[in-house]
Amino acid sequence: MRTAVITPAAGRHRHLTLQHLGLAAGSHVPDHYVVVAMDDPDLGAVLAGREPVATVVDCPVNNGNLPLARARNLGAARAVECGAELLVFLDVDCVPGEQLLERYRQVALDTQHRRSLLCGTVSYLPPPGPYGYRLAELTTLAEPHPGRPAPATGELHRSEDYALFWSLSFAVTAETWHAVGGFCEEYEGYGGEDTDFGQRACAAGVPLTWVGGAPAFHQYHPVSDPPVAHLRDILRNAETFYRRWGWWPMTDWLQAFADRGLAHWNHSTGRWALGPGSECRPEGME
Template sequence: MRTAVITLAAGRHRHLALQQAGLAAGSRTPDQYIVVAMNDAGLRSVLAERRPAATIVNCPVRDGALPLARARNLGAAHALEHGAELLVFLDVDCVPGERLLDRYAQVARDPAHRRSLLCGTVAYLPPPPPAGYRLTDLPTLAGPHPARPAPAPDETHQGTDHTLFWSLSFALNADTWHAVGGFSEEYEGYGGEDTDYGQRARAAGVPLAWVGGAPAFHQHHPVSSPPVGHLDDILRNAEIFHRRWNWWPMADWLDAFADRGLIRWNRSSTRWERTPPTKADATTRDPRLHRT
């Protein structure tokens, strides 16, 4: 199958370089390697003169919120226009295992899973040593994430819970992509668009298939838990999701924001909203009190 690997990037250049090296070291290299640049002019120098050769697709950013859904759709459209039969999406932080592309292609050809959303395992790596990660060491550094199924290397398990879908590593053939209809571009910024995609797949009658032997290794980077820096994106996207599917996604994050007093549940409007700042907050934030 003519295979395209699609990744989105806005920074994380070291992570992207190791992903490209992982693709080059695999038992199968992609026919297309498409990197969607979200206002990242420096990507070309990172990817140039390395294998596999990368095609950069530009995705402008409006209002500062990363358009993750639109960027994935642009990457898929480019791949399909150039003859891709199998789309493999990898997060920029994810390094593919040696047989990831082989296993995705093998399962995609299986009549039992031809119309499925294929999900490989993802292992979260510890911080790298000073010299950086070595590709050969990655399988020994961490096991698959415990919150997702992890079939044996030669097994594939049918999944029934579409809420477990995530976009770090997944694959599907061209017909399945068209059946689901791509990612909803109503979402912008961080959170919710991949949970929505799982529900779109469920509504389209597209099952999940958990693929053993197709590991990806998520490179370590600092995170904020809950992701307070993305609070406004999460609130907006959670409300879009609730309107579409009638339940609230990212519930742990919303509860954590509420516990910190950052948001509150409005009973009259039955929605989450930002907590109004107190007088103390306003005083603390008054720039006139911080002049030197």
């Protein structure tokens, strides 16, 4: 089963470099490595001269909001054009574990799971030491995120809770990708497009399966909680999701914004809107 790894990126060159090294060190090297550069002309130089050889696909940014959904769709289209039968999506911050690709491939070859949406575990790493992360030590630094199922190595967990799907690390066959229809490109900027993809998979009758033994490790970067730097993106994308699916996603963040005066629920319009504190929100974090 010819396998492609697809990663959208804008900056984060050190994180991308470690991901690249992780792929080279894996038990199964991808047949294709497709990196989608969102207004990042320097990205090709970061990947040059390294194995596995990367294909860089340009994805313009038209209005300042990163088009993550469109970037993933472009990456998938290129991978399928190259003959990939299994599409593995990794966030640029994620380093694949040694067995990640082999495990995804093993499960996808099983006729019972060939049409599944496959999700591996993701562990959030602490800040690196002065010399960065060492691949051999990643498994000792953090446990899988507690908010998602974490089957033991060799185990699978079928779930009906598609709201838990996230795009940090997942795999689908090309056939399943087409059945789901890819990511909805109405979403731009931060938030919502992966939850929408989970709902599209559910609507298409694609099972959601959490895969033990396919770990990824999310490299540290500063964040704000709630992600106030993405306030407008989240409000806009939440409304798009509500229009498409009839319920509000990201409610914890929306309520946290409301508690800080950054957003409020407008009873007359039945929608979330910017609050009086939105003009003095802190910047610089994700």
